[in-house]
Amino acid sequence: MNKPARSKPHVALMVETATVYGREVLSGIMRFMRTQEDRSVFLEQRDLLTSPPSWLNDWQGDGIISRGSTDEMIDAAVRRNIPVVELNDRSEVDKAHVRSDDAKIGEMAARHLMERGFQHFAFCGFDFEAWSQRRQEAFIKTIQQEGGQCDAFNSPWMNLARPWEEDQQAISEWLQSLPKPCGIFTCNDLRGQHVLAVCSTLELTVPEEVAVIGVDNDELLCQFCQPPLSSVIPNAEAVGFLAAERLSR
Structure with a gap:
């Protein structure tokens, strides 16, 4: 049977x-x-x-x-x-x-930029996203532990609450206010693409004036950027x- x-x-x-x-x-x-x-x-x-x-x-x-x-x-x-x-x-x-490990990701990004000799740092992320907040906190903490200071810009993600052009204008004004050269950590590759698009519009040289590092290692998004975006791999x-x-x- x-x-x-x-x-x-x-x-x-x-x-x-x-x-x-x-x-x-x-x-x-x-x-x-x-x-x-x-x-x-x-x-x-x-x-x-x-x-x-x-x-x-x-x-x-x-x-x-x-x-x-x-x-x-x-x-x-x-x-x-x-x-x-x-x-x-x-x-x-x-x-x-x-x-x-968002804290480790933020720490790795900070050390990467510090090792390249930057003295000014900034973070660009998304409001109301806990993972973005954790990465920001770890990035800033690591910078401050080495005696540095860090600026930050955040706006809503997921079908941006305001029109794309308004968000780009806000990023543009923020970028222009930053001391140069500046190392910027973005919460993910999408945010990195946002920042690099504005750098191109402002004719800021990358990475001489502004260096940008994202997260996710999304090859398509990274290659869309000019120059290609560097990225932390989150495993x-x-x-x-x-x-x-x-x-x-």
Whole structure:
């Protein structure tokens, strides 16, 4: 008599495919899963703002790894005791969290610019984003520990709250106010592209007058910049691997 086939564990991956960081996270998840028993995985093309599918609210799966959870999805998972590993800043959720070491990223950027002899420093990030704030705090702290000072500029991300031209004008006024030469750390490569675009408009020489370093090592974004943007690699693949490992416990 044949034994009934054991059903595969069902795992939902709510991770964006539209960014390099998200794809690297997925690569790490895949690397871990190849070391484990076969499982059924739900994955769709999505960006960071795409809402999870409504059917997840009634899903009877075995685990979720998410960078785009909603309160409704988390509440539903908690009610049914489905394990969730969060990769975003949802400190109010009593679930496992795995993310890049933002403090270390900020420190690395500061040391990179200091080693290149800069005496003036600045940070450009996004308002209301905890990961950006952590990177800013670590960057400024490292600079100040070495006796330096650091300026900062932040404005909202995600479909900018004000028109693109207004944000660029604000960055332009900020850049012109900075002492030169200046080493600037931007919270990610997208923000780095914003800054370098304004440098081009202002005809500021890069890296002689302004040096810019981003985060994520998004090759396409970095190469769009002139000159190409330098970037800190956050090792998102390790984040994905650790998240999958945590979920399997």
